[in-house]
Amino acid sequence: MTVAGLILAGGRSSRMAGADKTLMPLAGKPLVRHVLERLAPQASPIAINTNAAAALFSGFGVAVIGDTIAGFQGPLAGVLAGLEWAPPGATHVFSVAADTPFFPLDLRQRLELGAKPGRITVAASGGRIHPTFALWPVGLRQELARFLESGDTRRVMTFIEQAGMDVVEFPTQRVGRTAVDPFFNINRREDLAAAEDMLGGAD
Template sequence: MAETRGIILAGGLSSRMGGGDKALLPLAGRPMIGHVIARLAPQTGPLAISANGDPARFLPLGLPVLPDTVPGFPGPLAGVLAGLDWAAGHGADQLLTAAADSPFLPHDLAARLAGAGRFALAASPDQTGVQRLHPTFGLWPVDLREALRRALAGGSRRVARWALDHGAVTVAFATVPFDPFFNVNTPADLALAETMAART
């Protein structure tokens, strides 16, 4: 049986939020990333956080913090690579990824992705019914990490393009009562998330 570890991608620069650590902003009485941990932890093995800078700011969460191993803040793919290396070092076969700014992620994310194959990304329909990919929510095979390392060294930055080029399938999730992949980018989004949290 495949062993899976999980990583929460929290390495963004939060420019639309005015900088700082978006993941640590308070939402419904706890840091936003706390909601992600609460939903993700029951679905997978041990969790880690992908983030750069001083790891001490995440110390109260009790999870290991993995910095990028690729210079220049190349984006989420570098966080995925750090997670894949960490998972491989502990003998895991797969890595479940999630974004730190999406506090309402599905409770069945891991099960649904694993049911679709060894490499899968989440998707959900937009307001017009068109499926929109959420590439930071995925199940990644650990044995792809060297290919990803080479791709990053060669300048690859687009998560979805790289994943789909390497055989990832997509899994559609329902958006009732709201899109579970709603992500908090702005102060207005955070206010909306407070309303959503009160409903859940």
Template sequence: MAKIREAEHSTAPAAIVLAGGRSARMGGGDKSLLTLGGRPLLSHVLDRLIPQADKIAISANGDPSRFAQFGLPVLPDTMEGYLGPLAGLLAGMDWAQATGAAQIASVPTDSPFIPADLTARLMSSASPDRPALAASGGKHHPVVGLWPVALAGRLRDFLESGATYKVSAFAQECGAVLVDFPVIALTGDNVDPFFNVNTPEDLSLAEKVLEETQR
């Protein structure tokens, strides 16, 4: 896997890979370490994200040493309880803000085909106080987005309220805009670029997509 290097654009945002899911439909464990094309699923996500981000961290609880091979900061949730991806996003915002970043991109660890122009297109629609979220094929993908780190305090208050922990609800409260991305055209079918590997069947499909897109 490629090492972190200077991003192609000096204005590239920080990024957080959300790897804290429970992976119940995959039998538990770390979904990010499942093998796709002979390599960890997380490696495929990072290969696409590294050229688009100034710095990257992994959001995950538990022993961080299991991610040592990737050489990235591993950020545990800073709030108690299982609050879902928003808790990981909050940890990422706090980390990014401490490094001087103004924006942070979020992607899940189980979407190995994120577009190569993801952050550039999201940045073109985001603003200092408004996030931008990905959409494709008529579907919204709230976990894939670009967030002003200045929203960290607002996100903390949102989580502490306990009303809901849905990413889409927080995004709507912040007036998020949607950015549409084209589907991946395959032989006889189309695949959402934000397709999630949630089940063994999804992993088999991902192997097929990887094989065809690498030809």
């Protein structure tokens, strides 16, 4: 399996009063930098998918790609952009969300162990599926494009269930002295403050 990495940063940050949450500081560096540092040992090359100005992300040393379909159609549009960007020879794109700074360092390895040919392998925790943390076969590119162009629901799980999925469960992990869901994500300033406290309490 040859895996390229994709950071999904195409959301509107609607609960952050218009600020791009992925660029907000956490423990002295942008949130997306934390995500990139966790992803880099697990996949190469890496791209950031964003609908903001590409120049805002140009300093991170990875490719910056926008959605290839119009209308802010959500994470699936970002996944499609990643599948279309994937370099020759890549068999899968490994997606992670840009607002989730504590995802497991062995995420790709464990997803790969649960992968079956032609199917999407998705992370879960506490019985909840996290569809933006997944291994996507590059061969699904045309099927996903047709799905998005059809006018049907843009809900991520609709496509994943239609295409076929396998789920890998992840346990709670520790960040500093705090037990936390590994897919804890930052939507509000209160979440950012909580993440800051967790990192501040690191041993």
